[in-house]
Amino acid sequence: MVEMETRIRHEALVDAIRQVLAREGVTESIGRIEADLMAEADLLGVPSHGVRMLPGLVKAIRDGRCKANPQLVVTRERGATCVLDCDHGTGRYTAVQAMSHAVARAGQFGVGVCLALNTTHWGRAHAYACRAAQAGMIGLCTTNAIPNMLAWGSTRPLLGNNPLAIAAPRGTGRAPIVLDMAMSQAAVGKIGTYLREGKSVPPGWGLDASGRPTSDAAAILESGKLLPFGDHKGAGLALMMELLTGALAGGLLSQEIIQHDSSGLDPNATKLFLALDVGAFVDRERFAQRVEDLISLIQTIEPGLEISLPGGRGWQTRDRYLIEGIPIHADIAASLRTIGFPL
Helix, strand or coil: CCCCEEEECHHHHHHHHHHHHHHCCCCHHHHHHHHHHHHHHHHCCCHHHCHHHHHHHHHHHHHCCCECCCCCEEEEEECCEEEEECCCECHHHHHHHHHHHHHHHHHHHCEEEEEEEEECCCCCCHHHHHHHHHCCEEEEEEECCCCCECCCCCCCCCECCCCEEEEECCCCCCCCEEEEECCECCCHHHHHHHHHCCCCCCCCCEECCCCCECCCHHHHHHHCEECECCCHHHHHHHHHHHHHHHHHHCCCCHHHHHHHCCCCCCCCEEEEEEEEEHHHCCCHHHHHHHHHHHHHHHHHCCCCCCCCCCCHHHHHHHHHHHHHCEEEEHHHHHHHHCCCCCC
């Protein structure tokens, strides 16, 4: 019987990622952030955006498409806003810096916005909105990406599935509520997870090369024909996310990004980070109480109805994996070994 997965302790996973990046010339401070966030995705049960992405990042660094040690520069600022040139640095590190700029400005002005230029793939949007929430703020972030989603009846990918994450704090000792969603019915990486695990995808996720609805994950990945969630609603939101990122920066739009690099690294993508200081609008204790009141209302108003809050399953998975270890699929493990990952 072929072993389909292996388990690794969270701390060991973080350290192994850091070691691999260090061999590629990534400094300790940058490598630690990259490793923490990459492992975090696996820890929260989202392997599509975790250590699976490490070989691609290593290749991008070796090819010079991603800089191991970027020089980040604020090129424009006015009060609560700033523009940060990320110098094509590693995506998780640069995104953390951008959200930190937004949070710092929110602490001063009540709201902070950072538009990050010349970025690369950031992994999972969840991480950055969540960090704002952990600082007691409401966080929001989005990005543009290469076209990977059909829209308005198109026969080829027209827009990126431009993810959006929004996070809100719940008060001391409680994990934030975090909504992280692609504008497609499912993210490309999630369809890839279904393929690795031999699962059929639910109806409505994508089409095959002939334009027919299919539950075959491989057929959807081969055709590249992902469908937007909510039909015109998902497409419309993807368009607006493009305007809030590439257009607002005067940078590259999704169709232009792919002309430079079709690997999914998304160099020259633009990301928007926004933080709202709760205390600038209402007493923090009152906000926390209102959040709990809403949660209590929706969870008790209909007997027998079980509601999982946005991000809730991830926190439950984290608690379990911290005890049991994080599962790494055999296919991902094999890919990691090609870059000297100690697994």
